[in-house]
Amino acid sequence: MSAAPLVDVKGLTVDFAGSAKPVRAVSGVDLTLAKGEVLALLGESGSGKTVTMRALMRLLPKSARIGGQVRVAGRDVLALAPDELAAMRGPVVSMVFQEPGIALDPVYRLGDQIAEAVMRHEGASRSQGRARALELFERVRIPSAARRLDNYPHEMSGGMRQRAMIALALSCHPKVLLADEPTTALDATVQIQILLLLRELQRELGLAVMFVTHDIGVAVEVADRIAVMYAGRIVETGSCARVVQAPQHPYTQGLLASRAGHVFAKGERLGTIPGSPPDLANPPPGCAFAPRCKVAEAICTKDLPREYQAEPGHVARCVRLAPAPATVAA
Amino acid sequence: MAIATADIALPATKRVSRGYWTDVGRRLSRDPVAMTAACIVLLIVLAAIFAPYVAPADPYKGSMIRRLKPIWDANYILGSDELGRDMLTRLIYGGRLSLFMGGLPVALAFVIGSSVGIFAGYVGGWANTLIMRTIDVFYAFPSVLLAIALSGALGAGILNAIVSLTIVFIPQITRVAEAVTTQIRTRDYVEAARVSGAGPLTIIRVHVLGNVLGPIFVYATSLISVSMILASGLSFLGLGSKPPEPEWGLMLNTLRTAIYVQPLVAALPGAMIFITSISFNLFSDGLRSAMEVKQ
């Protein structure tokens, strides 16, 4: 990876100026995404994973204040004028949502929506746009694609709508695809189809994909690297295999232990993480996970742990990984 | 106890729980527009109630030689009307009848409409269809037309005006009440209550009323302004209060001949109707947004 990463985020913070106390949804996220790489942002609700991803496109409500630095394909996203931002959405970055109903216009035929996007961004004619829509529909394996182009979103089943939405997201040849829990609302047998489709498209088109999910299993199916988020920070990053096989942060360890799938003996109990995620309006001092952590020490509630390397390319924000003398000296 | 406690991570200083309405009140008090509107309404209502103490003159006593004085006249702060009566006094006293005729029909319609609507919404089925289609027949007429027709049929007078306005508002409130109740009825907590063996009256009292009265109330407050304007309209047409009773709509009527002599004075009752009704509306809007529970 000699070239600069396609997505480079440094010190990203997002604050929501709510009615009472401002809430810091993302507090200092650094991440990179290289060309052709799939990164899964894994976290629970309120961990800031979706907000982080949306900040890459500045798709956040007006009450959000974004700080830090976000560079996508060499552009400083936070400094872009609204028209430059609009020009970037589509040809550079595009997004697949959890609920296709949000992104697809219910009163336009699907083929026209895609043709429209192609015409706007690439200056193509209507017939070229329609041709591209047909090509995309075949690419995402919508059966009888030519006929389906004239469907309205509500005429399709959930899985087909999600395929149509992927087709729309790919319509302007994006370099980066952001996927926000694209399979969460789907049935298991449909979810695996969409995951495999995304994996195949990513490989064939050389896309960089950022995949937000709460489900470790889904992340393992698609990701090269996994970044685990907790309370607005990335607590662990590493290759998919190492994060799953040798998790370093107690939170990641807890998440893996609490999966119902890995208990086989009847009557056995699941490993749990006690308590619930912190209130981001009053975050606990130090490591945000410390109050729920089984191995927390006194220092954990004082200082925010920095990232320590467990092995090359695998880092975690946990003092237990600190080189021994450093903690004693402190 | 083998059960893991769920709450060890919660900060012990988590805020003390408050009732829903306390929260609404707190949010409302932070809304400057709604608070201003509420103050204006309160001022007008208090002035009307304590009219004998606040008003500078007698509302009925005129003077043939001091008719239609302009605003800021030496003796009349807001001028005098076509019979030489003090405008400020009559505007203050006029609030009594105007607010009464604006508020009472809405209050009556709130009680009747909510009952009918909640019943229809909770029972559902053919009873709902029957009630709501009947209501729709009334709803089909423009409210002004319906109010005038009913008042005309019942005869002029304050009581009849109130009755006809109540009838005008019942269908509107019923429809809102039915809609929110239907929505609440299918909530899981209502089903959970049914499953725990509670009868319909208990469920309505405990689980439905608390959740539907708020939205209906907000809607009703937004009708007060309509009611005031309609009541004034009826009086203007001679179907409501009768001279020499001070009432804003009636005053607007009797002063219309003076519009070329003292246009500002002639417009004053209209201004009062406008200010009062817009204040009610702004307050109702504020209440509505304060009641939207944020997560």
Add this chain to the structure above:
Amino acid sequence: MTLAVDLDDKDRGGPAQPLLSVAGLVKHFPVNRGLMGGARSVVRAVDGVAFEVAKRETLGIVGESGCGKSTTARLLMHIIAPDAGEILFDGEKVGTAALDLAGYRRQVQMVFQDSHASLNPRLTMEETVAFGPRVHGFSRAAALSRAHDLLHRVGLDPSRFAGRYPHEISGGQRQRVNIARALALRPRLLILDEPVSALDKSVEAQVLNLLLDLKDESGLTYVFISHDLNVVRFMSDRVMVMYLGKIAELGPAETILQNPRHPYTAALLASMPSMDPNNRTQEAPLMGDPPNPIDPPPGCRFHTRCKFAAPVCSAKEAPLGAVGLDHAVACLMAIPGSGHPLAPALASEAA
């Protein structure tokens, strides 16, 4: 453990008698198409479902959207009335003089999926839990005291949670309150309709453990509905797989999940994410979405997505037939001489 006390008093038929037995359960929802109501069609939400739940066991019901699992839950609770079929509770037919609806509902309670929608936003936690006992004639003080006991039992300190409103607590805590409410009438059977699917994974494990603890302590019986096979496997003694309103397979959890006999069960299992980064899923086990239950395919309802489908599958419906001890499957491949090429030969032919 106050709750366990009076359970055995209510036990009528003894341990061998199923607590719940359901036969021929049918629910069709009419759908109006067009203004004139010309082509009136029905959603066959539940179409002839029969099963039993033994005392103190957990029956898991699993399936995709539209398979009828939630409708089954609501039918079991009598929230909606079935079009046909009967429900026996401990040997008594529900809705008869021996066991009226009110008596049944005291013994059967339900936990809903949406922890938010199932709590009245205007009631505090203690009021919510105390509501059932109040309805059944408890004094206010007695009902509140039971509510506090239950909140404590589900892991919520009453001194901190009793006076809270639903929007002041987290999703996992709300679901604990829902469980406490369901236990307030000391039921014998708990129907859990996707109780953890709206929760975060770390909280899901807490609630699942809680449910197991409560069951052990109070001798409860569960009907546990979920779309997540992992969760169902963890919770259940027996599993019932549903597809488009019918039972596809029914049997002991380990048997079904290790040796599925219905191609649909096998596909569901294979659709689970692999959790092994070096051995990812390479091929989707099924293509397409589940068909619309309004016009289910003729014959075996699964034949449109089944890779073993033969011509006979679209012509003939497979009855639910035993294939092993307490293990039944509705697939023509499991029925000797059914006409399916992969079906075993008839015993007489083999002999």
